[in-house]
Amino acid sequence: MITLLAGGREEKIDGLVVPHGTPILGWERKSHGWCRGDACIPSFRAAAAESEDGVDLMSFAGLLGRQAVADLDQGVVAIGEPAEPSLGRAPEFGPLAGLRGTKIALVFWASWCGCRYDLPAWEALHLELRGYGFSVVSVSLDRNPQDAEEWLADVTHPAVIDADGRIAELYNVINVPTVVWIDEEGRIARPQDTMTATDTFRSMNGLSSERATAALRRWVIDGDAGTTVRELRAPADDERLARLHARLAAWLLRDGRGEAAERHLSQAAALAPHDLAIRRGLMPLNGVDPFGEEYFALREELENSGVAIYRPLPDWHEGPE
Template sequence: MITLLADGGETGIEGPVVPHGATILGWERKPHGWCRGEACVPSYRAAAAETAEGVDLAAFAELLGRQVVADPEEGVIAVGEPAGLTESGEAPRFEELERLRGTKVALVFWASWCGCRYDLPAWEELHRELAGYGFSVLSVSLDRDPQDAREWLDGVTHPTVIDADGRIAELYNVINVPTVVWVDEEGRIARPQDTMTATDTFRSMNGLSSERAVAALRRWVIDGEAGTAARELRAPTADERRARLHARVAAWLLRAGRTDAAERHLTAAAALAPHDLAIRRGLMPLRGVDPFGEEYFALREELEAAGIAIYRPLPDWQEDPS
C-alpha cells in the first residue's frame, strides 16, 4: 500500500499504477478521454500514461501539468498543484477564501515560528476596523503542527486556516512569512505576495514600515486604490514547485518518525530552493529544532552571504531612506 499526498489530503492506493476504471486525482475515464467536469484530456494524449496493467499515476499527473515526487522505499507519493492553476490575475481558490467572495480580503500568511505571530492582534484590529467597508482578514498559518498555531489564535474573530500540508503556500508561491496577498471582491489579485507587517516590532531586522503598509491597505479598502503593484502572483519555478513536494513528503515522514528518510527529502528541497524559508525554517519544529535558534541564524547567514533576500517587499513598503 502506498500513501498518496494530493489535493490537501492523504489517500491509500495499491501502487504507482492505478487499476483501470478507478478515479485518478478527481478525473474519470470516459470513451473520449479522461474528464473532470467539463475539462478533458483526450484519449490520444492519455495513452502516454495508460498501460495494460493500469494507469501510471506519475505519468498521468504530468499530463495534467502536476509534478510528482515519489519515495517507493517509504511508500509515499506527493502530487503537486497544476502549473497555471488559474486564469491570469485570478486568486487561486481554496474553501475558506471562496466563502469570502464579494469581500476584499487580506490573505495574511504567518507562522508560530516567525516573530510575525505578534502581529496577529494588529491584524485582528484591522479586520474589525474595516469590516464595515466590506473587508476581511483571512490569516493562513504555515505551521506543520496545527497545535503550534492554535495557541496564537485564541480570541481571534477573523477567518483562519492552518495550512499544515503546505498546499495554500504552494498555490500562492509563499516562500517566507510574513507574506500578505490582497484579493478583491471578484476573487482577483489586487496586490501580489509581498512581505508586509502590521506592527513595527521587528523593523530593525526587516526595515519595513508598517505605517506605510497599513495606510496603503486602508486606501485600498476604503477608496479602492491598490497602488501600482502587479495584479498577478509571482509564479514559482519548476524547481520551487518540486522543492515543495519534497517538503510535503519530508513532513509526512517526520510525523511517522522516519527521520533519516525525511532528511533526504529536506536536503533535496534545500538544493532546489535554498531561499524557501517556509520549507527550511518551517520544518524545523517537526525536526525538534528551535526555529529561533542557532540553526535558523546560520541559515540567515547562508542566505545573506549568497545575496538572497529574506524579506521581499515592494519598494513603497520599505523604510524611507531619508
Template sequence: MITLLTGGRVEQVDGLVVPAGEPVLGWERKPHGWCRGEACIPAFRAAEAETPEGVDLVRFAGLLSRPVVLDREEGVLAIGEPAELAVDHAPGFALDLPQGGRFELSALRGSKVALVFWASWCGCRYDIPAWDALHRELSAAGGFTLVSVSLDRDPADAAPWIADVAHPALIDAEGVVAELYNIVNVPTVVWVDEEGRIARPQDTMTATDTFRSMNNLSAEAATAALRRWVLADEPGLTAEEARAHLRLPTEEERTARLHARVAAWLFRRGRTAAARRHLDAAAALAPHDVSIRRGLMPLDGVDPFGEAYFELRAELEAAGVPIYRPLPDWQAPSASS
C-alpha cells in the same frame, strides 16, 4: 500499498496504478478522454498514462503538469497542485477551520480579501492580534475579510496564537496554500479583489513595528495602504504592476515543496533519516525558501529561533538572497500619506 499525499489529503492506494474505471485525481474517463468538469484530456494524449491494468498515477500527473515526488523505499508519493498562479486568477483553496467547519476562498467572491501568511516559528506571530484588530475594523465597513494562514507543520504550534480571533484563521500544515501562492517566507500578504484577481502579489508586510530593527519594514505604511484599498477603493497597484511583481514558482520550487511535504509526513512518523533526506533535497532545489527550511525545524527537533536559523540567515545573506521581499519602495505608500 502507497501513501498518496495530494491536495492536503493523505490516502492509501493499492500501488501506482489506479484500476480501470475508477476516477484519477478527480478526473473521470469519458468516451473521448479524461474529464473534470468542462476540462478534458483527449483520449490520444491520455493513452500515455493508460495501461491494460489501469492508469499510471505518476504519468497521469505529468499529463496535468503536476509535479511528483515518489519515494519507493518509504512507500510515499506526493503530487503537487496545478500551476494556476496568475494575477487574473487567484488560486482557490479550501481548508478546515480549527474551530470547526470548512473555509473556501470562493465563498468570499464579491469582497476584498487579505491573505496574511505567518507561522509560530516567526516573530510575526506577535502581529496576529493587530491583524485581527484590522479585520474587525475594516470588515465592519463591509466588503472585506482578512484571512490568516499559518504555515506551521504542527497545528498545535499555531493554535494558541489564533484561539480568540474574529477572522478566519487557517493552518496550512501540508503547505498546499503556500504552494499555490508561492510563499517562500513569512510574513507575506496577498490581496485578492472582489473579482478573484490578485490586486497585490506576495508582499512582505507587518502589522506592528515589533521587529522593525530586523526587517526594516513600516507597519504604518502597510496598514495605511490596506485601509486605502478597502475604504477608499484605491487600487494600490495597476494590473500591469501586479503582473510584473507576481513571483511565479519555478519547477524546482514546486518540486522542493513536494519534498518538504514528504519530509513532514516522515518526520511525524519518526522516520527521521528519510525525512532529512527529503529536507536536504528541498533545500538543494530551493535554498531561498525559508518557509520550507525553517518551517521543518520544529518537526526535526531543531529550535527555529536558535543557531540553525541564524546560520540560515547568514547563508542567504552571503548569497545575496533577501530574507524579506517587500515590493519596491516606489510602490509602497509613504508613512505620511
C-alpha cells in the same frame, strides 16, 4: 500499499499503476478521454499514461501539469498542485469562496516567526474595516497545527492552518510574513508582499507597519492598491519540486522516519535554498529551535549569497516617512 498525498488529502493506493476504471485525482475515464467537470483530456493524449495494466499515476499527474515525487522505499508519493493558468486570479481554498464580493488581505504567518505577534493587529484591522466590505484571512504555515492554535484563540477572522504546505504552494509563499490582497472579484490586487502590521521587528526587517496599514486602508476604502503589479509571482519548477520534497519530509517526520525525512529535506534545500517556509518551517518537526542557532546560520548563509530574506514590493515601502 502506498500513501498518496495530493490536494490536501491522504489516501492509500495499491501501487503507482492504477487499475482501469478507477478515478484518479478527481478525474474519471469516459469514452472520449479523462474528464473532471467540463474539463477533459482527450484519449489520444491520455494514451501516454495508459497501458494494458492500468494508468501510470506519475505520468497522469504530468498530463495534468502537476509534479510528483515518489519515495517507494518509504511507500509514499506526493503530487503537487496544477500550475496556475491565470496568475491574476486568487487560487481558491477553504473560506475564500464564501468571501466573494469582499476585499481580502490574505496573511501568511507562522508560530515559528515573530510575525505571530502581529495577529492581534491584523484582527484589529479586520474589525475596523469589515464595514467597508473587507476581511482578513490568516494562513498559518505551521506543520504542527497545535503550534498555531494557541495564537488563534481570540481571532474572529477566518483562519486556516496549512499543515501540508498546499496553500503556500498555491500562492508561491517562500517566507513569512507574506500578504496578498484579493479584490471583490477574486482577482489579485497586490501579489506576494512582505508586510507587517506592527513594528515589533522593524530593526530586523526594516519595514514600516504604519505605511503598510495606511496603504491597506486606502485600498479598502478608496480602491487604490498602490501598484500596477496584479499577478502572483510564479514559482519556478525547482521551487514546486522542493515543496513536494518538503511535503514528503513532513509526513515522514510525523511518522518517526527521521533519516528518510532528512534526505528529502536536503533535496528541498538544494532545489530552493531561499525557501524559508520550507527550511525554517520544518525545523520544529525536526526537533530544531526555529529561533535558535540553526536559523541564524541559515539567515547568514542566505545573506552571504545575496538572497533577500524579506521581499517587499517597491512603491509605498520606499521613500520618506
